[in-house]
Amino acid sequence: MSPQRPLGAVSITAAALESLLVRRIRDWLADPAAILELVQHATRTAATQKRLIERAKDIAVGEIDGLCAFMRSSIVRVQVHVDRIDITLDQDGVREHIDELTRKTEPTSKLNPRPIAK
DSSP states (O other): OOOOOOTTOOOOOHHHHHHHHHHHHHHHHTOHHHHHHHHTTTOOOHHHHHHHHHHHHHHHHSOHHHHHHHHHHHEEEEEEOSSOEEEEEOHHHHHHHHHHHHHHHSOHHHHOOSOOOO
């Protein structure tokens, strides 16, 4: 005899759950207001905030490997309910990951403003 599923319970495969998470995280990273809410207290300059928002968008539209690395470093917990899925993120981890990407993509001329002799 197999155990009975509670009334209203739905089964979801791991692949379907992963797809939902990826889509939700991509949507969140692409939302400038959501990212501003996250970074506005960590950095006060508008230029830095704008750069972090742009890098978050880059993660959202980029390769799945980059998004998966972001998710592994940022997701603390996923809780599946009947009517919703809650994703808990490490806010410091999110900022650090986006900031790390920003540093990696900064042109070297900004990091070292001296002209290169020919």
